């Protein structure tokens with residue numbers, strides 16, 4: 001890895017009209033995180049010492065998102081979108097204050113891996129002043145073409161609309177990602193003009209201008225999938241599919257079993273340890289960790305939750321933010337858990353809602369138990385101590401505490417704290433009328449016959 005300080009400039013000023021959205025394009029999410037967040041994370045893992053984000057007008061939300069991902073990011077406003085060269089120059093102040101490499105990234109190109117940026121910068125170490133990330137396009141139409149010397153030296157980048165028919169036949173295309181090790185880069189960029197088919201200031205013209213100054217430009221190639229740019233929602237879905245496939249493969253290589261990997265959906269931060277088994281149709285929202293040997297059965301939706309070693313979840317379970325399940329916890333079918341810590345070995349196997357509270361070690365929550373946590377105004381907690389047994393179809397009206405080892409009789413509505421070791425029952429006394437059923441049937445049959 002090169003030691004030169006790195007300024008990353010992330011271009012995010014484009015309107016993104018093809019998304020047909022009220023939200024700026026780069027805030028649309030991929031794997032649970034805005035595209036901008038993916039690119040900022042890339043800038044950071046590439047070792048940026050400074051990060052600049054170029055935004056358009058009315059993009060306060062983009063600025064907020066950028067600052068929350070990288071608190072000391074500098075934000076620059078590009079009032080009118082006059083081209084990529086013009087966009088980079090919006091950050092002129094940052095470029096001039098910086099002594100080192102400059103990397104240009106697009107906020108709508110979220111799949112590039114840090115290793116690829118490392119290869120790009122390594123080309124600077126080998127003597128290039130400008131290194132351009134290129135790829136062989138299945139369909140080059142619309143991309144800038146990379147005109148080379150036949151090896152990896154770059155002579156020019158020709159935009160599709162300005163290219164000659166011969167240049168259009170070139171399959172090697174510009175991803176848009178460029179790295180510069182050029183003293184006085186801002187002055188070079190300021191010389192870029194706009195006499196071209198789109199009357200735009202093309203960043204890509206830096207290559208030819210640099211060469212007239214005697215600078216060497218070079219291409220580093222990567223896979224087309226990595227540099228997919230997102231302009232519309234179908235491309236967002238395509239990027240999502242690529243991201244998911246890549247992350248699933250990584251996790252499987254790290255020791256996670258997936259029976260039907262294509263049906264498992266991960267978030268950018270999902271952590272899954274070795275020997276976890278994932279059955280089909282499991283969705284992970286942000287903020288989930290799963291410890292060793294846990295098993296997640298089919299059809300579960302999990303977000304903001306931690307799952308302990310050896311736990312068994314599902315089928316058909318829903319874990320919401322604040323579900324903290326210790327080792328060997330069982331959460332079964334049609335059970336929803338929100339903001340509840342379940343200690344080791346606790347079980348809630350069927351048809352329950354556990355919201356806001358705690359469940360002690362080895363406590364057993366019977367089928368149909370509900371934590372009544374909300375009165376229409378406030379939320380309250382249900383605290384169940386170790387080893388307690390909650391009979392089926394109980395309603396625990398919070399705030400309420402169930403002592404260690406206590407029993408709750410099935411069907412009870414519990415509104416008062418229960419002391420350790422007691423049985424609490426809340427039920428009308430059962431009545432029995434011997435022989436009643438036979439009499440009833442006879443009477444009903446007679447009536448029906450009459451009418």
Ligand code: UD1
Pocket residue numbers: 011012013014015054078080081082083084085086087106107108142143144145157159173174175176201202203204229
């Ligand atoms: C650009 C490249 C092209 C490359 C292609 C890859 C130039 C001149 N062309 O073309 O060689 O093959 O990307 O997708 O660089 N942006 C701004 N402000 C502007 C213009 C653009 O912030 O004034 C941002 C956009 O939001 C986007 C990125 O820069 O993230 C690229 O802009 P776009 O208009 O999509 O460039 P292309 O014409 O596709």
Ligand code: CA
Pocket residue numbers: 229231
């Ligand atoms: Ca584009």
